[in-house]
Amino acid sequence: MSRRASGSEEATVDELLDQLDALEETVDTPSEQREVRRARRLADRLSTTGVLGRVITEFTRKDKAEAFVGSVVVGIPLLVEDGVLEIGAFLASRPAFLLATLALAGALVVGILYVADFREVRVTDPYFGVVPRRPVWVLGIAFATAAATMTLWGRVTWADPWVDLCSVSVVATAMAVGGSIGDLLPEEG
Structure with missing residues (x-):
């Protein structure tokens, strides 16, 4: 899924999602991986609902x-x-x-x-x-x-x-x- 940075707040969301993707690859245990995936889903949902980014x-x-x-x-x-x-x-x-x-x-x-x-x-x-x-x-x-x-x-x-x-x-x-x-x-x- 591609995201466009249209402002500093939107760029911050993109950076957060990228960091969570990178973190998911480095964690060792299945429970840590689940937690990272859950955090990523939450950040992605917040970015599309307009809480973190203005996306329609x-x-x-x-x-x-x-x-x-x-x-x-x-x-x-x-x-x-x-x-x-x-x-x-x-x-x-x-x-x-x-x-x-x-x-x-x-x-x-x-x-x-x-x-x-x-x-x-x-x-x-x-x-x-x-x-x-x-x-x-x-x-x-x-x-x-x-x-x-x-x-x-x-x-x-x-x-x-x-x-x-x-x-x-x-x-x-x-x-x-x-x-x-x-x-x-x-x-x-």
């Missing part, structure tokens, strides 16, 4: 709320822009571009959550053993928020579902970026 492993209701707020903050300005509807009509006539837009949304969310290194985020309990929960939820929240607000405000009427879906996808892409940033903003306290 779960996606809670609070995270979902933060993703929603981030989506709204970024998306509201787009909801009043007619350009979104023009882009939606453009994408509706070019399905390959719509797929590229959706892929871009996914790539941006994954990039912000896992690559940009705002905070260390670990994938835990993925769907089907492979698909990380956090980006699925951030993208889903952004799309649902875009569809609901655009419908509520009359930006889409669903008279032409394909064009409206493409327009919603444009706003959802921006909202997903806001949602992923909102989810990762550090909490106080």
Whole structure:
């Protein structure tokens, strides 16, 4: 398991875990080895729960709320822009571009959550053993928020579902970026 040092506290956790690994190799009796392994498990658990290091492993209701707020903050300005509807009509006539837009949304969310290194985020309990929960939820929240607000405000009427879906996808892409940033903003306290 790899760990990244993002600050002096995180580096201290890494050093502790490395020292415990080295100690485990040098102790002689089985009881000493068990004690070292137990201490290592405890240190590893503390580092992933945020007690010793700020590592994000779960996606809670609070995270979902933060993703929603981030989506709204970024998306509201787009909801009043007619350009979104023009882009939606453009994408509706070019399905390959719509797929590229959706892929871009996914790539941006994954990039912000896992690559940009705002905070260390670990994938835990993925769907089907492979698909990380956090980006699925951030993208889903952004799309649902875009569809609901655009419908509520009359930006889409669903008279032409394909064009409206493409327009919603444009706003959802921006909202997903806001949602992923909102989810990762550090909490106080």
